[in-house]
Amino acid sequence: xxxNNTIAHQRLILTGDRERFKxxxxxxxxxxxxxxxxxxxxxxAVKENEGGNVNFDTLVSRVTPRARALVxxxxxxxxxxxxxxxxxxxxx
Amino acid sequence: MNDNGCIHLNNFKAAKGTHPYKIVHAFFVxxxxxxxxxxxxxxxxxxxxxxxGPRMHSCLHCIFFGCYSGHIQDHSKTKxxxxxxxxxxxxxxxxxxxxxxxxRELTDIAVTYKLKQAKSLGLNxxxxxxxxxxxxxxxxxxxxxxRLISPHTTIGxxxxxxxxxxxxxxxxxxALIHTPLLRDYFLAEKHKCKAQSSGKCLVCEVSKLFxxxxxxxxTPLTLHRLLHLIWTHARHLAGYEQQDAHEFFIATLDVLHRxxxxxxxxxxxxxxxxxxxxxxxxxxxxxxxxxxxxxxxGVSTTIDPFWDISLDVAGPGSLQxxxxxxxxxxxxxxxxxxxxxxxxxxxxxxxxxxxxxxPIVASFHLKRFEHSSQIDRKISAFIxxxxxxxxxxxxSSHRRAVDMAGADNxxxxxxxxxxNRYSLFAxxxxxxxxxxxxxxxxxxxxxxxxxxxxxxxITRASLREVLDSEGYLLFYHKTVLEYECDVS
Ligand SMILES: [Zn+2]
Ligand SMILES: [Zn+2]
Ligand SMILES: [Zn+2]
Ligand SMILES: [Zn+2]
Ligand SMILES: [Zn+2]
Ligand SMILES: [Zn+2]
Numbered sequence: 001x002x003x004n005n006t007i008a009h010q011r012l013i014l015t016g017d018r019e020r021f022k023x024x025x026x027x028x029x030x031x032x033x034x035x036x037x038x039x040x041x042x043x044x045a046v047k048e049n050e051g052g053n054v055n056f057d058t059l060v061s062r063v064t065p066r067a068r069a070l071v072x073x074x075x076x077x078x079x080x081x082x083x084x085x086x087x088x089x090x091x092x
Numbered sequence: 093m094n095d096n097g098c099i100h101l102n103n104f105k106a107a108k109g110t111h112p113y114k115i116v117h118a119f120f121v122x123x124x125x126x127x128x129x130x131x132x133x134x135x136x137x138x139x140x141x142x143x144x145g146p147r148m149h150s151c152l153h154c155i156f157f158g159c160y161s162g163h164i165q166d167h168s169k170t171k172x173x174x175x176x177x178x179x180x181x182x183x184x185x186x187x188x189x190x191x192x193x194x195x196r197e198l199t200d201i202a203v204t205y206k207l208k209q210a211k212s213l214g215l216n217x218x219x220x221x222x223x224x225x226x227x228x229x230x231x232x233x234x235x236x237x238x239r240l241i242s243p244h245t246t247i248g249x250x251x252x253x254x255x256x257x258x259x260x261x262x263x264x265x266x267a268l269i270h271t272p273l274l275r276d277y278f279l280a281e282k283h284k285c286k287a288q289s290s291g292k293c294l295v296c297e298v299s300k301l302f303x304x305x306x307x308x309x310x311t312p313l314t315l316h317r318l319l320h321l322i323w324t325h326a327r328h329l330a331g332y333e334q335q336d337a338h339e340f341f342i343a344t345l346d347v348l349h350r351x352x353x354x355x356x357x358x359x360x361x362x363x364x365x366x367x368x369x370x371x372x373x374x375x376x377x378x379x380x381x382x383x384x385x386x387x388x389x390g391v392s393t394t395i396d397p398f399w400d401i402s403l404d405v406a407g408p409g410s411l412q413x414x415x416x417x418x419x420x421x422x423x424x425x426x427x428x429x430x431x432x433x434x435x436x437x438x439x440x441x442x443x444x445x446x447x448x449x450x451p452i453v454a455s456f457h458l459k460r461f462e463h464s465s466q467i468d469r470k471i472s473a474f475i476x477x478x479x480x481x482x483x484x485x486x487x488s489s490h491r492r493a494v495d496m497a498g499a500d501n502x503x504x505x506x507x508x509x510x511x512n513r514y515s516l517f518a519x520x521x522x523x524x525x526x527x528x529x530x531x532x533x534x535x536x537x538x539x540x541x542x543x544x545x546x547x548x549x550i551t552r553a554s555l556r557e558v559l560d561s562e563g564y565l566l567f568y569h570k571t572v573l574e575y576e577c578d579v580s
Pocket of ligand 3: 189
């Protein structure tokens with residue numbers, strides 16, 4: 001991480017905008033049904049592993065690749081565009 | 093899975109209490125203050141590798157941040173500090189159980205701090221789904237009869253008999269019955285009647301109507317009683333001849349609002365003194381009018397409540413164009429001078445209407461009927477309207493930002509986190525001519541599932557068909573609901 005990146009990252013946290021973007025992303029993922037889809041994936045993964053002990057780490061390693069692929073392009077695009085606009089807006 | 097934690101966490105809590113978790117959560121997970129955000133921004137780096145992730149954790153036993161790619165685990169092993177907190181979500185990992193564990197007491201703390209954070213950032217409270225308490229869970233278990241809602245269900249759809257030219261009423265009732273938030277209110281039996289005799293309460297009648305619609309029965313309903321009640325409260329609508337559906341819509345909202353007002357329902361007036369009844373909660377928005385004096389540039393602003401927006405249809409070909417024109421600054425000529433309080437004289441001025449607050453349901457009335465002393469006529473021009481509508485460009489705040497930044501900058505930065513998207517859920521159509529016409533309605537029963545209501549006949553319809561129709565009244569529902577923060 002370069003110095004510039006660190007400063008941008010720190011500024012996002014300091015102003016609370018990082019939380020705001022996180023909140024926006026969360027809303028979009030809920031709206032488009034992504035969260036429900038991932039919930040179903042988790043359920044399947046637990047079922048497949050019947051008897052065996054499923055912990056968080058195995059669940060993450062099994063579900064993450066498919067969950068990532070399920071994020072709609074429209075959501076990615078919107079977030080990217082909004083974060084870009086936000087970072088490029090001069091602050092006083 | 094349970095939420096009683098694990099033996100290791102319980103031992104830790106017995107020795108140290110919840111204080112360590114509270115500190116970590118308030119400063120590095122939720123950041124309940126600016127001070128906390130300052131700490132998080134500067135010090136949340138892995139003590140071993142100096143990076144900001146992946147998945148930063150904080151030790152619960154000492155001051156140590158470590159990433160989840162091995163460094164927090166190393167610390168845990170060498171120091172025998174077995175509990176650590178995920179800084180992204182606030183969950184607790186127990187290295188002895190080798191998994192995240194849930195503890196009701198700590199979960200409650202996390203929820204409170206999340207709300208505090210939302211408040212300190214001016215965010216809306218995230219929606220939390222309803223969970224039954226013990227009593228409700230028991231009542232549900234006792235209830236034997238259950239109905240499974242499948243994707244192809246026709247629940248909530250019922251035709252309405254025409255009682256002789258009462259289609260103007262039927263189409264409005266269909267639109268109201270399929271207003272999502274109004275349906276939720278009535279099906280949850282939120283109306284607690286305090287009227288002397290409930291037979292006279294219109295709100296009770298509407299409540300019964302919702303039960304009828306969602307009972308699962310399919311035969312068409314007759315609205316004798318409702319019609320009678322509305323007639324006794326809005327005498328100008330009495331009689332069996334054809335009436336204007338828009339007029340009926342406004343009169344119905346007014347009668348319902350008055351029934352809520354007459355001490356029938358507990359009304360907490362909001363700070364602004366506006367009525368807080370269910371009708372006003374759902375349908376009322378604020379229209380801002382700015383009158384600018386051309387001599388001194390003094391602005392006088394007034395805000396008036398509205399239930400719907402009536403739009404001129406001569407000229408523009410789309411709903412957005414109608415709204416664009418509705419919110420455009422208009423020069424009031426020399427014939428319409430207004431007294432300026434600054435100049436203390438009558439001056440020419442410009443007037444601009446914008447939307448100060450948006451209602452949950454935005455109702456648009458396309459003025460297709462022209463009544464003047466010379467001529468009564470209907471304008472049948474096609475006006476397109478979208479299934480999804482963003483109201484941001486017509487908001488007062490947006491217009492202000494655009495004016496200040498110059499006309500070419502439409503990316504007002506403060507608008508990034510605002511959500512003013514609306515989805516179409518009902519359309520009322522008028523077919524035929526002014527004096528020999530017929531009303532029908534399209535309603536969205538579920539997402540992507542549209543039906544045409546033609547009195548007693550209900551038929552499936554496509555979205556294309558809806559959007560191609562000659563709309564008269566258009567009903568949009570806010571796409572995402574927001575919840576107000578309620579923590580101190
Ligand atoms: Zn430690
Ligand atoms: Zn590290
Ligand atoms: Zn444990
Ligand atoms: Zn009542
Ligand atoms: Zn009211
Ligand atoms: Zn003036």
